[in-house]
Amino acid sequence: MDIDNKVAVVTGGASGLGFATASALTEAGARVAIVDLHPDRTQAAASRISALGISCDVANAAAGQAAMSEIVDKLGAPHVLVNCAGIAPGKRIIGRSGPMDLEEFERVVSVNLIGTFNWLRLAAHRMTTNAPDATGERGVIVNTASVAAYEAQIGQAAYGASKGGVAALTLPAAREFASHGIRVAAIAPGLMGTAMVDAMTEEVRQAVIDTIPFPRRFGKPEEFADLAMTIIRNPMMNGSVHRLDAALRMQG
Template structure:
């Protein structure tokens, strides 16, 4: 897919993986629509790139539909959606001798999984009306899973469940949307230098980073963005979840 002049929506664009992805897409000529609940983080990027930025809870159906309609009215129909919005708090199943918070479990699943599906469904429905390119493509949707989907640590039951849902969504979504010429893939990053990872204590960071085979460091957000470009560029990529983790296999704690 040629990104020049192509409308790309990036959720979670105020920081971390989403912001790096949006910046690289803009450098490659894409037109941008940025979505995040924190408008302050999108402001500088919107000024840099001329992007449309909208504050929105990705898991809120009505708010998301209104935001999506605004994007279409101002910018047109997207050909690319990159879902990066997400949270990664710890949430124990048994907490201080009692059952963990169901409210917190629901919040994590709501943002990470339901929010991803919500924007996937909106983008896919709109993309079906796009004219196909030379490969027959009408759109590409890239979601963000996590290696926690496969090796969730203690305290990550909710996060792992939410990201496992994103991973499991990939193939059936790709199969369903194939007849419309829409590809679906997901990236499962390991430890990246984002606000989520930086919120860990230094002790935890040192222990976890030491377990990374090579390169022995957290990933850079621009390396995630490069993976997005690779998926967009290669029409054979469809229905797969790609680990981006420097060979890391997470231990129980």
């Protein structure tokens, strides 16, 4: 899809992978809306790239509907959605104090999986109103899974389950939306250089890097954005989850 002057929405767009993707979309000529939870951070990020900033809990149906309506009113119906909003707390199912609180599992699934589905459904509905381009395309949706969808480590049960759901959502959504000219794909990042990595000690950081085959470093948010842009531009990339992990296969 040619995204020049098209409307693009990025959830979780105020930082990390989301902000890198929002920046790349802006540089390519798209009219971008950043959707994130914290109002001040969202507006600050949006102002940096002259985007529309909207504060929203991505898993809340009413808030999502209101946010999408605001995007359509101010920018128009979206042609691109990149879902980057997510959380990654680590906790064992059975810890020293007993079983994991069910509310903690629900919170991770709510943000990562339900939030992704919420915005996928809202964006796809609006995309159906777009005029098709010369190839019949009306929209592109890129979701963020994780290598934890396939080989989550101890303490990643909730995160792995939520990202496994995102991966499993990709193909049925792509098949359903095909008749509307809307593509759906997902990216499964490995170890990326985000705020989570910044919080590691140097010793832990190096130990993690040593598990990565090549290149032996953390991925850059810009590399995630580059793959997202490739998916958006390449019409044959549909229905698949694309690993971005430097050949990493996480051990238990």
